[in-house]
Amino acid sequence: MKVVIVGSTHAGTAAAKQILTRHPETAVTVYERHDNISFVSSGIYLYLTGKIDRLEDMFYASPEDLVKLGATVRTQHNVLRIDTAHKQLQVADMQTGRVFEDTYDKLIMTTGSSVAVPPIIGIDQANVLLCKNYQQAQEIYATAKDHHHIAIIGAGYMGTELAESYAETDHEVSLFQSHGHILNNYIGDELSDRAVQLLRDQGVHVHLNQRVTGFRSDDDGQVVIEGSRGEYRADLAIVCTGFVPNTELLRGQVEMDKHGAIIINDYVQTSNPDIYAAGDSCVVNFNPTGKPAYTPLATNALRQGALAGINVFGDIQPYVGTQATSAMQLFDYTLATSGLTYAAAKRDDLPIRHVIYDGPWRPKYMPNPTELIIDLVYDYQTRQVLGAQFWSQHDVSQSANTISVMIQNGNTIDDLAFVDMLFQPNFDEPFNYLNLVGQQAVEQERQLGNDQPRITAMGNWQSKK
Structure with a gap:
């Protein structure tokens, strides 16, 4: 064949x-x-910050x-x-x-x-670049070395990571987002607000609800960014408006x-x-x-x-689908996500509710029990887990993988509340934080009068005797 x-x-x-x-x-x-x-x-952003030495190592x-x-x-x-x-x-x-x-x-x-090139006047100018492939990454690296003020258009993963990279390399950075939140396809409003504040704390100028409508060069060779709420100047603009x-x-x-x-x-x-x-x-x-x-x-x-x-040789192994599980490190914070955000579920008119867990990731008597935020989204009719987003200075990225498996298996908030997880003070509370956010969702449903636990077949020992 x-x-x-x-x-x-x-x-x-x-x-x-x-x-x-x-x-x-x-x-x-x-x-x-x-x-x-x-x-x-x-x-690409790891190369720009010097965390990796050779772009060629990214193949x-x-x-x-x-x-x-x-x-x-x-x-x-x-x-x-x-x-x-x-x-x-x-x-x-x-x-x-x-x-x-x-x-x-x-x-x-x-x-x-390919990068989604929006119909913006002047996007083909020399000091306006796109960012996706190896050649574009080389051009961005070579050009940005000679420019101080970098404007980034689009605050998805790529744009947000680039903003961090340039902020860490002593550039002045302006980040433009047409929505009211950044990373809006991956996290909800609560975590987006925290990410925006973190960027601003690191000196990034974040412009929300600012649609870029055009580019032009001024007499000094700078690029003029024409926005829906005004004009801005930078030495270089990088367009990261999706794919x-x-x-x-x-x-x-x-x-x-x-x-x-x-x-x-x-x-x-x-x-x-x-x-x-x-x-x-x-x-x-x-x-x-x-x-x-x-x-x-x-x-x-x-x-x-x-x-x-x-x-290609026949219907051998089916595709189990995806939860779009992903993560990023933004400065010293971990952001991870799997499944639906609350805003996306509402747009799809699904029967959903969410709870937000805000607490330490391990006992307060341990050193550095830093804050952990979990935004858990679930279907209140079936009680199935539909998504979760995580935010902490502690690396909680693997928890998104656990949620991914639970979504794929159709597990419920009742499963999540009591699924077996380890306890050791170095790592978590007696109930793991995933258990705790599940219990929070169960309690919310109980208070709303929906006290009907639903457990999926996760391991009924009696049925196996």
Whole structure:
């Protein structure tokens, strides 16, 4: 069988490895526009702050790795057209200009995403940069060394992390966000307010509800940022306004959502049975709502890509979906999240309530029992856990993984309240903080007259006798 993989992002690389490890006799050809594969874009801010010395260390695989496994890897090759009816591709060698045809039996689309470039006048100026891939990261690093005041447009993960990086390297930083909260796709209002205050405490100028409408250069060579509430000046502007899927090659040939992301089934297969999709080019199956969603995260890409490499040989291993679990370190705080935020659940008109735990992560008689905030979201009809966000100077990131498993398994607040967790004063209270926030939710329901505990099948010992 001949498998063609278009795009060697995290997903494409994972797919190739699975195919060639399990079925080394398979003819695998990988087409990639860049001269590199599998760049970890989330590591850009680590390079800017000097926490890692070499940007080249942020590749978790190389073309040579795939060649050793038996793949034909064609970097700097751009796929121009795909004819799904005849299983043909038209490809351009970007170095020589030669255009040629190729064919496939099965196709895996892992073309990733690009920075969502908003329709802003002047966005193509030399002192306005985008941030996602290796080449863009190199340009940002080289350019920012000679500029003091950096303006960042967009306060998602990438923009917020860049704001931290430049603040830590003695730059003046202005962060513009069109919403009233930062990181609004990942955390609720309570934690967003804390993150904004932390940024401001570190000298970052955070401009909320400020939509950027244009850029222009002034006589001194600075970039003028035209906003909905005024004008600002900086030496350099970096646009981090989210991502859009690169799916033009299959437009009109497979089913897509309103964002242009490819729709997949439980085996990461598209509406065309000979085409699979993984990573930022496609949707995820989002377990908290049971609906498809566009959630471009490296973790989703790796899992979907590996499954594409497995299921291209048949419906072997289903995709269990995702909770979009993620985390970041902002200065000396840990922020972690899994599932729905309260605001997102309200927008979807779900029957939800939430509780906020605010207490120490371990007994107060221990050294440094720093504050921990947990925002727990649950369905008050089914009592199922739908999401949680964490904020603390203590590293509580792994708790988001625990919540992720509970959401995926359909566990309830009653399960969370009493699930077995360790106790040792070095690590937590006699009831772990996850137990405590679960108990808080149970008590809230009791006070509201909904005192009907629901326990899922987590390990009934009597039923196993």
